[in-house]
Structures are given as structure tokens and as C-alpha cells.
Amino acid sequence: MNTASVFGAVHLGYLVIETNRFTDWRRFGTDAIGMHHDDISRDVMRFRLDDQECRFLLRRGPAEDVVATGWHIDDHAAFEQIEARVRAHGAPCTEGSAEEAALRGVERLLRFPGPKGITQEIYTTPVVSSEPLHMLASGWVTGDAGMGHVAITSAKPAQLRGYFDTVFDARLTDYIDETISGVKLKIRFLRVNERHHSIAIAAVRGLPIDPIRTRVQHLNIQATSLDDLAQSYDRVHELGFDMALSVGQHTNDKELSYYARTPSGFEWEVGWNPLVIDESTWEPTTHQGISIWGHKPVGQTIVDLLDQFRFGARSLARPETTVPALSGRGIPDD
16 A cells, blocks of 8 residues: 555545525525525535635535535545555445535545544545636635635544544644633644644543534634635624624634634634645644634623533533544544
């Protein structure tokens, strides 16, 4: 089996969201965040950020969550290398149908199991749309860094880190230690290309609980301009969508951002101007707190906090889905 690294050839390409709240999602995606929207059928709609035909595929269903992550792989050699790794570790791989590939705006896709029940999908060639973009934002940063990142809470962070190392040769960028409402968190940030992180894994220190109902805690997209970020922040407020965290700046990647709450309940971060990793000089460090300034909770009540703690306690009785075949023995903290 070819053991050469695929780091740098992997980019976050699209996300699949299952929801029954199509009307709210259409308003949230187009009128608040400012993306391009396409209705495909009664049960399928898509959002675009750029010339790629699909960046977010929303299909009708009860999960109210992200159910699949699509990774753009630079070339067929790297694609086949990842496929060979997954198969060699005994995990099942399934070719997506022509219809499934078309809905995702790709020519071909392969899927395999991922942590927390989020299916992982890889593809090499995105379909470029000839239709002009109609969106309120002036643009979004995609390209070599991929389209943003996904943040996951976990009671088994070593296994998750081991998974993304095994499959994509993900590298540790840094850690953040944070205390939120008395709960101590350790957050691991993993990169697969020049973007500071494409995956963030948050764990409650010392407790095997997962305090978040949804499979993802938040997802991120990067605005082209500061004006785009500020204007979308205003629109989220004006249209009555919940704001989770106000505008602030992160300690580790220096990104300016805010967090809105999606119609499905997980959070949506709009960011601007994060730093780009220089592989020749970067060394992982630990930061204290997620923010230099800002990122203050908006409208959170004691009832909300109690509900979150109750859900975290219930997670003790609900085993977290992992993929042991692809997680190795897990990667302990450095």
C-alpha cells in the first residue's frame, strides 16, 4: 500500500444537511448569510458559494443535522490512495450513484463511515456551474484552503484525531483550553492543507460526556470582505434568527467571526481573514480561551444552560459512534 502523505491534497468541499425546515433554511441561507440558492426538487435544495455547483446540499429528513462531509481530493492518485487505506483497514467503501453524485455537483464520489455517524465522502472533480451567482455576499474564500471548517464535540477525542490522521494525514495545528459555564474544554484543531483547521474537536476535560445534541457543534465559511461579515451579522439580527455568539476574534487563527444558530440547531460561523499556515515554521501551541475579544453569548438563559447540561448527562448512556478500524489506537495529546 502506498504510504505517501495525502496532506495538502484534501479540501473541505461540501456538506450534506438533513432537515425538514426548508422554508427557514432558505431564508437563513439566502437572506441572512447571503449565499446563492437553488431549488432542485421539493425534497432537495442547494447553496453555492462560488462556481462549484454545490457547497451545501439540503435534503428532507428528520435529523436536523449535518449527515455527510464531502472532501475534494486533488487528483486520482490521492483519491485511490485514500480509498486503498480505508479498504486496507477493513472499513466498507461504497460508490455513490450517478444521481447522488449529480446532486452533490461532482462527477464521482466514494463514501465510508465517519465519526459520530457523519458519513465521509471523497471526490476528485467538482462540476462547475455556468449559472451566474445571485447572492447578497460579494464572495466567499474557498480555493486551496477548502470552503471552511467543521467543529465536533466528542467524548472520545483521541479516536477522532486518530481517524483523521489515518484517513487524511491530518496535522495538529494547536490546542485551546477554555472554560464555559464552569465546564472545562480542550479543543484540538486539525488541518489537512494551508487552512488553520478544517476540523476542530472539542472535549470536556475529565468527563466522558458530549454536551451537544447535534453531530456537529458548528460549521464555518469564510467571507471575502469585512463588509460581508458585518452586513450578514446585521441581516441575521434583522430577520430574527438566533445569534449564538457576537462578533469576536479567535486567539489561535486570529479569525474575526460571529456564530448564528441555524434552523436545525447547530451553529454557523461566518469568519474573515484567518491566518494561513506556513508549514516550514509552524509549531503547535496551547492557547488559553477561544477569543482575544468578543464572542459573547447572545440571549442565553439559565434554562438554556440547564438543558445543555441535561443533554450532556444523557450522553453518558448513549454510546458515541466511532470507527475503530480507522482510528488506530487513537492519538493521545502531545
